[in-house]
Amino acid sequence: MTTRERLMSVVRKFPYAMGKVRRNPWTRRVRVTAMVAVIGLGGAVIGTMLFAHADVAVGPFRAEMSISPSVLGGTEVDLPPLGSLHLDSHDGPIHLKVNLAALDQSRTEALIDDPAAISRAGENAVDDVRDGVIRLGVRTMGIAVLSALVLSALIFRNVRRVAASGVTALVVTGGSLGLAASTLRPDSIAEPRYEGLLVNAPAVVGDARRIADNYGRYSEQLQQIVSNVSRLYTTVSSLPVYEPAENTTRVLHVSDLHLSPQAYGLIRTVVQTFDIDVVIDTGDLVDWGSTAETNYASSIPSVGVPYIWVRGNHDSASIQAAVARQRNAIVLDNRVATVAGLTIGGIGDPEFTPDKSETPAAENEGADPAQSPLLRAGTQLADTIRASDKPVDIALVHDPAMAPPLSGVVPLVLAGHRHQRSVELLPAPEPAPSASPAPAPSAADGAALPTRLMVEGSTGGAGLRGLEKEEPTPLSLSVLYFDENRQLKAYDDIRLGGTGQSNVEMQRNVIGAKPEEVVTPSGSPAPPR
Numbered sequence: 001m002t003t004r005e006r007l008m009s010v011v012r013k014f015p016y017a018m019g020k021v022r023r024n025p026w027t028r029r030v031r032v033t034a035m036v037a038v039i040g041l042g043g044a045v046i047g048t049m050l051f052a053h054a055d056v057a058v059g060p061f062r063a064e065m066s067i068s069p070s071v072l073g074g075t076e077v078d079l080p081p082l083g084s085l086h087l088d089s090h091d092g093p094i095h096l097k098v099n100l101a102a103l104d105q106s107r108t109e110a111l112i113d114d115p116a117a118i119s120r121a122g123e124n125a126v127d128d129v130r131d132g133v134i135r136l137g138v139r140t141m142g143i144a145v146l147s148a149l150v151l152s153a154l155i156f157r158n159v160r161r162v163a164a165s166g167v168t169a170l171v172v173t174g175g176s177l178g179l180a181a182s183t184l185r186p187d188s189i190a191e192p193r194y195e196g197l198l199v200n201a202p203a204v205v206g207d208a209r210r211i212a213d214n215y216g217r218y219s220e221q222l223q224q225i226v227s228n229v230s231r232l233y234t235t236v237s238s239l240p241v242y243e244p245a246e247n248t249t250r251v252l253h254v255s256d257l258h259l260s261p262q263a264y265g266l267i268r269t270v271v272q273t274f275d276i277d278v279v280i281d282t283g284d285l286v287d288w289g290s291t292a293e294t295n296y297a298s299s300i301p302s303v304g305v306p307y308i309w310v311r312g313n314h315d316s317a318s319i320q321a322a323v324a325r326q327r328n329a330i331v332l333d334n335r336v337a338t339v340a341g342l343t344i345g346g347i348g349d350p351e352f353t354p355d356k357s358e359t360p361a362a363e364n365e366g367a368d369p370a371q372s373p374l375l376r377a378g379t380q381l382a383d384t385i386r387a388s389d390k391p392v393d394i395a396l397v398h399d400p401a402m403a404p405p406l407s408g409v410v411p412l413v414l415a416g417h418r419h420q421r422s423v424e425l426l427p428a429p430e431p432a433p434s435a436s437p438a439p440a441p442s443a444a445d446g447a448a449l450p451t452r453l454m455v456e457g458s459t460g461g462a463g464l465r466g467l468e469k470e471e472p473t474p475l476s477l478s479v480l481y482f483d484e485n486r487q488l489k490a491y492d493d494i495r496l497g498g499t500g501q502s503n504v505e506m507q508r509n510v511i512g513a514k515p516e517e518v519v520t521p522s523g524s525p526a527p528p529r
Contacts, residue, residue: 036161040148040168045069047147048173052140056132063098065132067140070095073180091183094176096133137177144173248489249340250274251480253456255282255398255416256312260460264299266475267459270494271303274479277340279303282416282456283312283398286319288354294322300329306339308332311348312398312417320348332396334380336388342486345388345410346396347381349417350374378402382409393486400455407451412488419458421476421493423509426451452488454478457495 053066073092078084078099089096148169152162252270257263267279286293300307300323307329311320324331330339332346350373378397382405385392395410397403399417406413407426428450457476475496483489488511495505 032161033164036152036156036164037168039152039155040165041172043148043151043165044144044169044173046151047143047169048140051143051147052136054132054136054139056128056135063129063132065099065136066097067136068095068097069093073183089185090180092176092179094180096180141170141173141177144169245483247484249278249342249482249486250276251340251342251394251482252276252279253282253414253454253478253480254279254459255456256284256419256458257281257286257460258284258314258458259286259293259296260475263460263475264302266496267303267477270477270479271305274492276305276479278306278308278342280344280394280396280414281307281309282396282414283310283349284314284416285309285312285323287314289314289316289319289352291318294318297322297326297329300326303328306330308337308339308344308346308396310346310396310398313349313351314354315348316352316354334377334384336384336390336392338390342393342482343388343390344394344396345381345385345392347377347384347402349398349402350377351399372401374399374401375405378405382406385409393482400453403451403453410451413451413453415453415455416458418455419473420455421457421478421495422453422455424453424455426453454480454491 049068052068053064056063056065071092073088073090073095075087075089075096075098076084077087078097145166149162149166152165156162156165252267252274254263254267270276271279286296297319305328307326309323309329310332320331320333323329330337332344332348334347336343336345338344378401381395381397381402385395385406386409392410393412395403395406395413397406397413397415400415403413403415403426408429413426456478458473459475459477461473461475477494479492479494480488481490490508490510493507493509
C-alpha cells in the first residue's frame with residue numbers, strides 16, 4: 001500500500017474514530033464537567049462584579065466596599081475629590097475597592113445628640129472596618145454561589161449539574177478569599193501609589209508613613225468636632241458683653257478651605273447655629289487649581305445662604321468659573337456687590353502659585369507698587385471702591401499684602417492666606433501731594449473711621465498641608481456682627497482642634513472694648529505659599 005493510499009484510509013476512518021470518542025462515556029463526562037466548571041465560574045464572576053458590594057458604617061461615615069475579580073489583587077481607596085490611592089495589600093485573584101465619599105446624616109445627628117457616642121465610634125472604627133470586610137466576603141460567597149446556581153439552572157435544567165456548579169463557585173470564591181487573607185500585608189498602608197490630586201500628597205506633607213502617623217493623631221481630635229460644634233451656641237450665653245439685636249446682620253468669615261472634607265459640614269453647622277445671613281470666603285478653596293478639583297465647589301449651595309468668594313493664590317480661573325456656577329455664589333473680582341444689606345467689594349489674588357513658588361515681596365517697607373502685583377491689585381480695588389455709587393462696608397482680598405492701598409478707603413478689610421488669625425489696624429494713608437485725599441468712611445457722628453484688617457486662619461485646617469507639621473493646623477472661622485448702620489460691633493473667633501485635644505474655643509470680641517494697636521503689614525508673620 002502506497003503512502004497516499006494509507007493517508008486516504010486514515011482520512012476515511014477519522015469521522016468514525018471521532019464519533020467513537022464522542023460516544024465514549026468518559027469523554028461525555030469530561031465535557032459535561034468542563035461545562036459545569038465554566039458555568040459555575042462564569043456565574044461567580046458575573047455575580048461578584050454586579051452585586052458584591054456593601055455599605056459599611058464607620059462612625060458617622062458611610063464607606064462603600066466592593067470586590068471584583070483581579071489577577072494582581074490589591075486595594076484601591078477612592079477619596080473624592082482628591083483622587084485615589086492603591087495599596088499592594090494582598091495577592092490575587094480578587095481586588096478590594098473602598099469609596100469614602102459621604103457622611104450619613106442620621107448617624108451624624110445621632111452622634112451629636114449623644115456626644116459620648118463619638119468616643120465610642122472612634123474606638124470601634126478599626127473593628128467596624130474589619131467587620132465590614134468580613135461581611136462583604138461572606139456576602140460575596142453567597143452571591144457567587146447563587147449566581148452560579150441560577151445561570152446553570154437556565155442552561156442545564158439538571159439538579160446534579162446545578163448543584164455541581166454551585167459547589168464550583170463556592171470552592172473558587174472561598175479559595176480566592178482565603179488566598180487574599182493568607183497573603184495580607186498590613187504594612188502596605190505605608191507605601192501607597194497615588195492617583196489624581198493625591199499624586200501631589202508626598203510633595204505637600206512628606207512621605208506616606210509620616211502622613212499615616214500624623215493623621216492617626218489628628219483623627220483622634222477630629223472625631224470630636226461634630227459634637228463640639230453643636231455646643232457653640234450655648235457658649236454664647238456665657239458672653240454677656242455684647243447681645244446682638246434683632247436687626248443685626250451676621251456674617252461668617254471663612255478662608256483657606258484647601259479641599260478639606262469636613263470644612264463645609266462645619267460651615268453648615270455654624271450657619272444654622274448662629275443664624276448667619278451671608279458667608280464670606282477669602283480664597284484658596286483648593287490646593288492645585290486643577291480641573292479635577294472643580295467638583296469641590298459643588299458643596300457651596302449646601303450652606304443655604306449667599307456665598308461671597310474671592311480667588312486665592314491656589315485657585316485657578318477654572319476654579320473661579322466653577323464657583324461662579326453655583327446658584328448662591330457671588331464671585332468678586334474687582335467689583336462691588338450688595339448682599340444682606342452690606343456693600344462689599346473684592347478682588348482675586350493676582351498670583352497663581354499652587355507650587356509655593358516665591359514672588360516679589362510686597363510687604364517690604366517702601367516697596368514699589370509697580371513691582372508688586374499684590375499692591376497693584378489692592379490699588380485697583382481701592383480705585384473701584386472709590387468709584388462706587390454706594391459706600392462700601394467691607395473689602396475682600398486673599399493675601400493681607402494687598403490691604404495697604406485700602407487703608408482709609410473702607411472701614412474693614414477681610415483676608416486669609418496666612419493660616420493664622422490676626423486683627424490689626426492699618427496705618428492711616430498719607431495724602432497725595434498733587435491731589436486731595438479721598439474721603440475716608442465716616443461714622444454717624446462724622447468721625448473718621450480707621451481701616452481694620454481681619455485675617456482669618458484656615459477653615460479647612462490647611463488641608464493636607466495641615467498635617468505637615470507636628471501639630472495639625474486648627475480649623476478657624478469667625479462670626480461678624482454688623483448693626484443697622486452697617487458698622488462692625490463685635491466678632492466671635494471660633495477655633496476647633498489641636499493635637500491631643502478635642503475642644504472648641506470661642507472668644508467674643510467687642511469693638512472698642514479695648515485699645516487696638518496699629519500694626520503695619522511688614523510686621524506680620526510670613527505667609528504660607
